[in-house]
Amino acid sequence: MDFTLSEAQTELAGLARKILAERDTQERQWADLASAGVLAAGLPEALGGAGLGLLEQCSVLTEIGRVTSSVPYLSSVVLGAGAIASFGSAEQQRRWAAPAGDGSVVLTAALAEEDGDDPSSPSTLAERADGGWRLSGVKTVVPALLAADLMLVPASTADGVMVFLVSPSDDGVTVQPQSLTDGADAGRLVLDGVGVADGGVLGEPGQGAEIVDWLVSRGTVGVCATQAGVLERALELTAEYARTREQFGRPIGSFQAVAQRLADAYIDVEAVGLTMWQAAWLLATGSPGDPEVAAAVASAKFWAADAGHRVAHTAVHVHGGMGIDTSYPLHRYFVAAKRAEFTLGGATVQLRRLGDVLARSVP
Numbered sequence: 255m256d257f258t259l260s261e262a263q264t265e266l267a268g269l270a271r272k273i274l275a276e277r278d279t280q281e282r283q284w285a286d287l288a289s290a291g292v293l294a295a296g297l298p299e300a301l302g303g304a305g306l307g308l309l310e311q312c313s314v315l316t317e318i319g320r321v322t323s324s325v326p327y328l329s330s331v332v333l334g335a336g337a338i339a340s341f342g343s344a345e346q347q348r349r350w351a352a353p354a355g356d357g358s359v360v361l362t363a364a365l366a367e368e369d370g371d372d373p374s375s376p377s378t379l380a381e382r383a384d385g386g387w388r389l390s391g392v393k394t395v396v397p398a399l400l401a402a403d404l405m406l407v408p409a410s411t412a413d414g415v416m417v418f419l420v421s422p423s424d425d426g427v428t429v430q431p432q433s434l435t436d437g438a439d440a441g442r443l444v445l446d447g448v449g450v451a452d453g454g455v456l457g458e459p460g461q462g463a464e465i466v467d468w469l470v471s472r473g474t475v476g477v478c479a480t481q482a483g484v485l486e487r488a489l490e491l492t493a494e495y496a497r498t499r500e501q502f503g504r505p506i507g508s509f510q511a512v513a514q515r516l517a518d519a520y521i522d523v524e525a526v527g528l529t530m531w532q533a534a535w536l537l538a539t540g541s542p543g544d545p546e547v548a549a550a551v552a553s554a555k556f557w558a559a560d561a562g563h564r565v566a567h568t569a570v571h572v573h574g575g576m577g578i579d580t581s582y583p584l585h586r587y588f589v590a591a592k593r594a595e596f597t598l599g600g601a602t603v604q605l606r607r608l609g610d611v612l613a614r615s616v617p
Contacts, residue, residue, distance in 0.1 A: 259313065262306055266295055267313035274321045284325045288357030293331050297339055301352045308332075308472065308538040312479035312530065319483025319594075322586040324438040326362065326398035328476040330354050333469055334361025334406060337417075341457040341465050346419065350404055359403040363469050364393035364420075364443050371603050373408060373470050374463065378445065380409035380416060387411075387455070389418060389426075389448040395597075399429055399441030406456065407445070408466045416462035417469075419454045420445070436589035464543075471542035474555050474598045478530040481558040481594040485523045485565045488587035492516065492569040495576070512572055519568045522561035529554040549611045556604040559595045566591035 259267075270292050277283040287293055296311045297303025311332050318327055335354035338346050338361075353359040365373040378391025389409050396405065405420045422429050426448035432440045457465050493516060496507030506512050533547075533554035540547045566588050570577030573584055599607070 260309070263310050263313040266292065266306070266310050267317050270314045270317040271320070274317055274323055280323060280325055283323055284357055287325065287327070293327070293357050294355035296331060297335060297351060297355045301339055301347055302355055308475070308534055309531075311336075312475065312534045315476050315479035316483035316486075319480035319485075319590070320487040322436070322484060322590045324436075326360055326401065326439075328473065328480065329362040329397040330360045330402075332476050333363040333473055334404070336472065337363070337406060337456065337465060337469055340468065341417075341461065343453075345453070346456070350419070360398055360401045361404050361406065362396055362398045362402040363406040363473065364396045364399075365408065365470060365473060365598065366393060366395050368392055368394045371599055373598070374415065374466050376408045376410050376415060378407065378409040380411045380418065380450075382412075384449070386449055386451045387418065389420065389445045389450060391445050393443040393445075395432060395434065395440050396443050398439050399443060400431060400439050405443065406469065407443075408462070408469070411462075414460070414462055415466055417456040417465045418450045419456060420448060420450060424448050424450075434593060436586070436593045438593065467542040470598065471537055471547070471551050474551050475530065475534050475537055477594050477597045478526065478533065478554045478558040481562050481591065482523075482527045482530050484587055484590045484594060485526055485562055488569045488584065488591065489516070489519050489523050489565060491584055491587070492519070492572050495573055506572070515568050515572065519565045522557075522565050526554075526557050526561050526565075529557045545611050545615050549608055552604045552608040552611065555599060556601050556608065559599075559601040559604065562591045562595050563601075566595075 269290055273286045273290060274283055277286055292314060294303040295306045299305045315328060318325060331354060335351045338351040350361060354361050367377055369377055378389065380387045380389045391409065402422060407418045407420045408415055409418060420427060426446040428444040430442040432442050434440050496512055496516060497505055499506050533550040536547045536550045569584055570588055576582050577584055579585065
């Protein structure tokens with residue numbers, strides 16, 4: 255079996271790496287990724303894209319992780335535009351998915367809540383009212399919320415979970431800034447009787463649970479891809495530091511304890527990448543509801559969280575005092591790894607999900 259990346263993945267990743275390295279602000283990175291066609295690459299050709307898929311998007315996310323950029327590629331393109339392109343009406347696709355592909359609008363998915371770790375069972379409620387819907391609830395740590403033009407909001411209804419398209423300017427919507435560990439843009443979304451017309455529902459009747467599973471599984475794999483890039487680059491920085499930093503007349507990398515920790519970190523980084531690509535491939539070719547796919551996604555996020563924790567702390571420990579200097583580049587990778595560790599569920603949450611999958615598979 256050939257495990258090498260495809261030509262499309264390699265070329266798209268190379269283009270993204272060049273742009274991200276040459277642009278020093280999020281705004282310039284986002285604008286140049288859009289003008290180069292990187293944002294639209296994963297959208298169908300009918301929406302101005304290149305028709306590429308999740309694997310190519312994971313290649314871009316890995317490059318974003320390598321520079322710890324906070325461009326909203328995962329939230330706006332992979333999740334927002336991707337879900338609308340897959341499940342939305344022609345009007346929703348024209349209004350939101352295509353513009354997200356050229357960077358003129360920013361989308362996001364409000365999945366996390368303060369009182370639960372299962373986005374597929376939201377406490378946010380939607381009730382029929384005035385020929386439409388009324389949404390009430392709170393979403394937290396919503397990525398790119400302060401810049402978003404539209405939010406995809408899962409909510410529980412009498413007929414099951416549904417996904418609604420909500421604008422920050424809608425009556426009853428309150429957007430509150432939140433400070434995250436790595437300084438990335440995020441916000442708390444408060445919905446107080448927000449009215450949404452039937453045209454603002456994503457997907458067909460009865461399709462809401464499928465859409466939420468789609469969002470959560472791809473969001474989880476996307477976080478793993480970003481984490482893979484973060485850890486890969488953090489290990490490179492640490493290995494270089496261990497080669498050049500001398501103590502007692504020798505590079506610290508020549509000491510057995512340091513060499514062993516770096517070797518363990520290398521294995522962890524490889525495991526994060528391997529499980530991420532396995533989950534991405536299975537998800538791209540299968541369904542989130544398939545037990546094999548669900549187990550692969552949970553396994554990938556477990557490694558991204560558990561191994562991510564070890565690698566991040568190894569990098570800091572090997573750097574010594576430099577590792578906790580906020581003006582030194584490594585600090586960005588440590589806080590980025592810590593954020594990715596807990597986004598959409600940490601190691602313990604993933605083990606519970608994996609256990610649920612295994613329990614359901616028992617005859």
